[in-house]
Amino acid sequence: MSSRRAFALALGVCAGLVVLFLALPVVAIFVDSSPGALLESLGEEGALDALWLSLRCTAIAIAIVLVAGTPAAYLIATRSFRGRAAVITAIELPLVLPPAVAGIALLASLGPSGILGGAIESAGIRLSLATAGVVVALVFVSAPFYVRQAIAAFGAVDRTLLDASRTLGVSEARSFARVMIPAAAPGLAAGTALALGRALGEFGATLMFAGSFQGITQTVPLAIYDRFATDFDSALALSAVLVAVSAAILLAVKLLVRGEPLGGWGTR
Amino acid sequence: MIRLGACALAALTSLAVGCGGNGDDRPALVIAAAASLTEALEACADETGAELGAELRFSFAGSDELAAQIRQGARIDVFAAANAQLPAELREEGLLEEPVEFATNELVLAAAPDAGIKSFDQAAEPGVVLVIGSESVPVGAYTEAALGRLPEAQADAIRANVRSREPDVKGIVGKLTQGAADAGFVYATDVRAAGEALRRIPLPPRARPVVTLAAGAVSAAREPELAHRYVEGLTDGPCADALADAGFGPP
Numbered sequence: 001m002s003s004r005r006a007f008a009l010a011l012g013v014c015a016g017l018v019v020l021f022l023a024l025p026v027v028a029i030f031v032d033s034s035p036g037a038l039l040e041s042l043g044e045e046g047a048l049d050a051l052w053l054s055l056r057c058t059a060i061a062i063a064i065v066l067v068a069g070t071p072a073a074y075l076i077a078t079r080s081f082r083g084r085a086a087v088i089t090a091i092e093l094p095l096v097l098p099p100a101v102a103g104i105a106l107l108a109s110l111g112p113s114g115i116l117g118g119a120i121e122s123a124g125i126r127l128s129l130a131t132a133g134v135v136v137a138l139v140f141v142s143a144p145f146y147v148r149q150a151i152a153a154f155g156a157v158d159r160t161l162l163d164a165s166r167t168l169g170v171s172e173a174r175s176f177a178r179v180m181i182p183a184a185a186p187g188l189a190a191g192t193a194l195a196l197g198r199a200l201g202e203f204g205a206t207l208m209f210a211g212s213f214q215g216i217t218q219t220v221p222l223a224i225y226d227r228f229a230t231d232f233d234s235a236l237a238l239s240a241v242l243v244a245v246s247a248a249i250l251l252a253v254k255l256l257v258r259g260e261p262l263g264g265w266g267t268r
Numbered sequence: 269m270i271r272l273g274a275c276a277l278a279a280l281t282s283l284a285v286g287c288g289g290n291g292d293d294r295p296a297l298v299i300a301a302a303a304s305l306t307e308a309l310e311a312c313a314d315e316t317g318a319e320l321g322a323e324l325r326f327s328f329a330g331s332d333e334l335a336a337q338i339r340q341g342a343r344i345d346v347f348a349a350a351n352a353q354l355p356a357e358l359r360e361e362g363l364l365e366e367p368v369e370f371a372t373n374e375l376v377l378a379a380a381p382d383a384g385i386k387s388f389d390q391a392a393e394p395g396v397v398l399v400i401g402s403e404s405v406p407v408g409a410y411t412e413a414a415l416g417r418l419p420e421a422q423a424d425a426i427r428a429n430v431r432s433r434e435p436d437v438k439g440i441v442g443k444l445t446q447g448a449a450d451a452g453f454v455y456a457t458d459v460r461a462a463g464e465a466l467r468r469i470p471l472p473p474r475a476r477p478v479v480t481l482a483a484g485a486v487s488a489a490r491e492p493e494l495a496h497r498y499v500e501g502l503t504d505g506p507c508a509d510a511l512a513d514a515g516f517g518p519p
Contacts, residue, residue, distance in 0.1 A: 208439075
């Protein structure tokens with residue numbers, strides 16, 4: 001065998017292994033649970049509550065991330081300032097934090113005995129063991145996925161577009177809304193999809209910071225964990241629902257923009 | 269290039285083997301134990317390990333979660349649960365050898381010292397934030413049993429104050445020590461392990477559930493002989509002393 005063919009074969013084997021390893025567990029969820037059991041699990045006490053809570057909290061969290069994260073990413077992408085690298089690192093850090101660390105960090109900062117806990121409490125806001133706490137946890141873990149991608153997307157927009165718009169006397173605020181956001185849209189959408197997926201699947205930080213209570217703080221991942229030991233079938237079915245919802249959201253975002261976020265030579 | 273790839277592959281393989289292999293030549297004994305047993309079983313681990321000539325590896329979690337792992341075929345030699353029911357269930361399913369009751373515990377109300385809760389009756393006051401165990405873990409099941417023996421109005425008032433149902437006892441203790449909740453139902457040994465951080469408030473005598481802990485060798489254990497000896501050592505030997513030191517009662 002020539003070394004070229006050997007290399008091609010090695011590539012193929014590795015790609016096959018990667019796809020198999022990543023897809024097998026997900027496929028197993030659907031193979032192990034029948035569509036009947038899936039529907040039945042949704043009728044079970046608490047399952048719909050969990051799904052509704054997950055969707056609600058994720059929607060609110062992503063709205064917050066988009067509204068605050070888009071201008072922040074634009075600023076970081078278009079200006080050069082001292083400490084820019086440090087700022088980017090700070091934004092990216094939650095990406096690599098284990099969920100338990102994220103939970104501890106939230107407790108230490110925003111929890112009742114955390115550094116801002118007193119101020120939050122005197123403002124009459126309750127975060128721990130409350131739905132608002134779930135939203136905070138979701139924002140914390142999902143925002144870096146969006147902001148990081150958004151910085152890259154704004155940074156990749158051709159500068160001359162913005163300059164042309166300025167020459168025509170358009171204010172920067174207007175150019176940001178009319179030129180930059182549309183130009184960066186595919187990247188922003190990709191970031192949104194990642195953040196959505198991360199938020200929907202959030203588990204550890206939510207459990208540690210917000211607790212687990214049906215209808216208040218028990219999101220789908222927590223409900224799955226609660227069922228896992230006593231009722232594996234129902235946990236499996238609920239997992240299948242979560243996979244289906246996440247996949248649907250991912251697909252919808254991709255179709256909406258029609259841009260290929262992970263482009264490659266094959267897609268050109 | 270190919271040589272570099274081969275090196276990387278070899279390095280990866282040796283890493284993977286390193287993860288699975290023993291740190292020493294002694295056989296490894298995998299012990300899955302309830303989260304509430306963490307301090308006691310770790311305290312006697314060195315001595316017991318030397319006695320058995322085995323390297324002890326612990327997995328502490330909610331008993332229900334550990335039982336589920338055994339049902340899913342996880343490689344576990346010994347199962348030590350926070351109740352007697354889960355080992356009995358596994359025994360019936362043919363997954364566990366005859367379980368041995370090795371200790372007792374007491375369900376108590378634990379309060380954060382600044383929460384101002386000093387008596388059991390205060391748990392039913394409106395506005396008090398309680399955390400309890402999920403019904404799927406033993407501590408939660410015991411809590412439900414205790415509430416079931418209280419007057420209905422009191423039990424309902426207590427349930428209305430519950431703001432989180434945690435998947436294991438450490439989650440409850442953590443919420444209390446972080447000030448996220450005022451009080452919660454845990455084992456007496458957890459309050460003892462937390463030191464000054466928690467105040468122990470006994471349950472009314474009529475509501476106290478009998479908390480019996482049982483352990484057994486997993487039928488599919490890779491080290492059945494060592495597993496049996498470990499289980500026996502829980503009632504007689506360094507681990508029995510460590511359990512007593514941690515506040516567990518005799519079986």
